[in-house]
Amino acid sequence: MHQTLGILTNLVYPIAMEDIDLNLLIALDVLLAEGSVTEAAKRLGLSPSAMSRTLSRLRAVTGDPLLVRAGRSLVPTRFAETLRDRVHAVTQDARAILRPAAGELDVATLETTFSIRVSEAFLELVSAPLAAAITQAAPRVRVRFALKPDKEPHMLREGLIDLEIGVLGVPAPELRTRLLLRDRLVGVAREGHPLLKGGDVTAEHYAACSHVAASRSGEFAEAVDDALERKNLKREIRVVVPGFPDAMRIAASTDFVAAVPVSCLGNSKVNEPAAALGIRSFELPFETPEILVAAIWHPRVDADPAHQWLRDIVARVCREAYP
The missing domain is CATH 1.10.10.10 (Winged helix-like DNA-binding domain superfamily/Winged helix DNA-binding domain)
Incomplete structure (x- = not known):
């Protein structure tokens, strides 16, 4: 004292x-x-x-x-x-x-605006159930979703956003993280695609297709290419788009194939984009690194009760959507 x-x-x-x-x-x-x-x-x-x-x-x-x-x-x-x-x-x-701030929060009367930066894929699949859960528990809370063009941490550091949802690996050691879900890549192609006929997809047949890749930075190489290189194979990427939903839409209307996270396919508790687009998923014939999706925030809000509540509800929605 x-x-x-x-x-x-x-x-x-x-x-x-x-x-x-x-x-x-x-x-x-x-x-x-x-x-x-x-x-x-x-x-x-x-x-x-x-x-x-x-x-x-x-x-x-x-x-x-x-x-x-x-x-x-x-x-x-x-x-x-x-x-x-x-x-x-x-x-x-x-x-x-x-006095410690925890335990003083009444979410039913909480009036604030949370800014959450997310990828296009996360926005398309989880924003609706997340918005519904927040509104049900805290009717006076507003949510502002913003797309993330990069992984730069300055928006969190400067307090321009409250929370970021993204793949672990942000180059800012002071930021706090909480694992939301473990994801992995699968292949997708339109219904009736020649690749999906004749049994299991082989690495050779997969590499021989024309591909559409998702990359925010516009780069043509990704984890799939590293995996193929280990098998002495190389694919031809014909189109690069900013996000996985874009890659899925192109795969649905062409003979291009794409590699997207399983979470992009939806499940019974969220929308079913794969079925709606008329595409089928298949297991990739090689191993790719696991995708760890996390909530990321700055230490300045770590002990804030409202922010703690936001992190908890984001984690719950992700857990329910992707058990």
């Missing part, structure tokens, strides 16, 4: 530490409330002698006896009576400032 109030003293008053001790305010508040050195000592966890020394310091600082004898009791002086309410208000404010 001495250390915390000492820091507050330096922040508020540009004077030396020894000139004032804000712990004396807490002691004075308790003394005036109890009217007893012994009872005040019990509340503060001090010995009666230590409490008596504290009262002596208070008398020296204020220049007033503060508590005087009236028979067997102590009564406040007139000056102490004028201080009682002010001292209590100051100590209550100090406790409120230093």
Whole structure:
């Protein structure tokens, strides 16, 4: 307690530490409330002698006896009576400032706007159930979804967004993360595509197709190409699009094939984009790295109750959508 109030003293008053001790305010508040050195000592966890020394310091600082004898009791002086309410208000404010924020949130009355940056695929598949869950629990909360063109952390660092949903690997060690789901790549092609006829898809037949790839940066290489290279194979990428939903739409209306995360195909608890587009998925005939999708945020909001609630509801929606 001495250390915390000492820091507050330096922040508020540009004077030396020894000139004032804000712990004396807490002691004075308790003394005036109890009217007893012994009872005040019990509340503060001090010995009666230590409490008596504290009262002596208070008398020296204020220049007033503060508590005087009236028979067997102590009564406040007139000056102490004028201080009682002010001292209590100051100590209550100090406790409120230093009290942990958790546990004080009432989401039903929460009024705020959360900005969440997501990929196009996540926006298409999970934004609706997430918006519904947030609105049901917190009807006064607004949500602003923004597409993420890159993985740069400056928007989180500068407080321009509250939360980012993306693949783990953001180059900012101070950011906090929470795993939302484990994903993997599968192949997709239109119904009736020649690749899907004649049994299991082989790496050779897959590589021989024309491909559409999803890449925000416009690069033609991705994890699939690394896997094919290990088999001494190479595919021909004819089209590059910004996101997986775009790749799926092109695969649905052409003979191009695409590799997309399983989450893009939907499931029984969200929409079914694969069925709606008329495409079929198939297991890739080689291994690709697991995709770890996480919630990412800045430490400045780590302990904020509203932000903690947001992270929890995002995690729950993802868990329900992709068990």
